Amino acid sequence: MTEVPSSPLFVVFNRASGRGDRDELGPAVEAACLAAGRRCELLAVEQPGSLAETAREAVRRAREAGGTVVAAGGDGTINCVAQAVLGSGCHIGVLPRGTFNYFARTHGIPSELDGALRVLLTEDAVAVQVGQIDERVFLVNASLGLYSQLLEDREAWKRQFGRSRLVALGAALQTILRGHRSLRMTIELRGESRKVRTPTLFVGNNALQMEQVGVPEARAIDEGGLVGLMLKPVGRWSLLALLARGARGRLGDADQVQNFYFRRLTVKAPAFGPGRIKVATDGEVLWMPLPLRFQVAPHPLMLIRPAGLAQERREAQAASPVPSLSSTPDRELDQ
Known part of the structure; x- marks a missing residue:
């Protein structure tokens, strides 16, 4: 489908998400579209359970209207929304x-509403990579084990204390100090199978x-x-030290972290292990359900x-230059 400059916009608007400006967003979008001569329809999501259905409805309308x-x-x-749009x-x-x-940040879309609207109404479409676990998409990252527990605890803290980076940090500290169990699983990577034990497997699709x-x-x-990251089995104080290293931009060179790149990765449960994760x-x-297949x-x-390249990415690369894929050594995973 080829978009034309006057094509309508179908905005899936999650009232339960993010900041406290949910009542201002709709009128701001409508005003910007009116000034640009673009038709828009707001599809409000009042309950999180209806988000997927609303996204599919937006795709249906967009396909009909171009x-x-x-x-x-x-x-x-x-x-x-990306899950509904893909394909x-x-x-x-x-x-x-x-x-x-x-x-948004990795693709140069401003966090401020006026700037994001300006991009939406003036820029063209560019192909961007999507990660998948089986048929489910991820745009930023996907994870198993400790990191997924950290996110679950973070959401509970946000419901109680509100959304902020300080709240997210507090939740992370509580999760780590409470302790954790390591995952035992089989990794299939580049045609080889390895049994691994790790507190968490993290897969990144956000440079x-x-x-x-x-x-x-x-x-x-x-x-x-x-990009895959796996932690070696470590104690809670070592995990806190790794959290601090990540905040300083030095996680990748830690001895307790195994980092590697791939295009396909399969995760299987050990014999007599659980059937889902x-x-x-x-x-x-x-x-x-297991097994899980990660891929682009x-x-x-x-x-x-x-x-x-987004300005924030240029700044990140200047602060800590990273090599290209062709010049990065292919790291072996520890057994």
């Missing part, structure tokens, strides 16, 4: 309203996030790959975004 689907919300909302032939736009907004914590394989994402995708936690989606999203 329009663009727009996700207004945090990374979880954007993920759900539909529609373009997608983003109005980020979350706490971290990694997907900015990987660059900011200092993972040298971050550039692999620009070159069609995904808790998985976090872009901050949303769910149970999925065969088709990209056509995202309305500025062309070229």
Whole structure:
């Protein structure tokens, strides 16, 4: 489907997501579209359980009208809308309203509403990579084990104390200090099977996030790959030290971290192990059956975004240069 400058916008507007400006967002979108001569329809989501259905309805309307689907919300909302858009032939736009907004930031979409609207109404669509676990998409990251538990606890803290980076940090500290169990699983990577024991498996599809914590394989994402991180079994104080290293942009060179890049990865349970596992995708936690197959989606999203490398990514690369995929050594996983 080819978008034309006058094509309508179908905005999936998650009232339960992100900041406290939910009542102002709708009128601001309508005013900006009116000034630009663009028709828009707001599809409000009042309950989180109706988000997926609303996203599918937006895609249906956009296909009929030759329009663009727009996700207004945090990374979880954007993920759900992207799941509906992928493979539909529609373009997608983003109005980020979350706490971290990694997907928007890595693609140069401002977190401020006026700036995001300006991008939405003036820029063209660019193909961007999507990660998949089986048929489920992830735009930023997916994880098993401790990291998924951390996200689940973070959401509980946000419901009680509100959304902020300080709340997210407090939740992370509580999760780590409470203790954890390691996962035992079989990893199939590049035709080889390895039994591993790890507190968490983290798969990244967001180069900015990987660059900011200092993972040298971050550039692999620009070159069609995904980045894997696994922690060696460590105690809670070592985990806190790793959290501090990540905040300083030095996680990738820690001895307790195994980082690697790949295009396909399969995770299997050990013999007589559980048949399903808790998985976090872009901050949303769910149970999925094993085995799990991680890969780059065969088709990209056509995202309305500025062309070229985002300014924040240029700054991250200047602060901590990372090598290209071709010059990064292929790391072996410990047994």
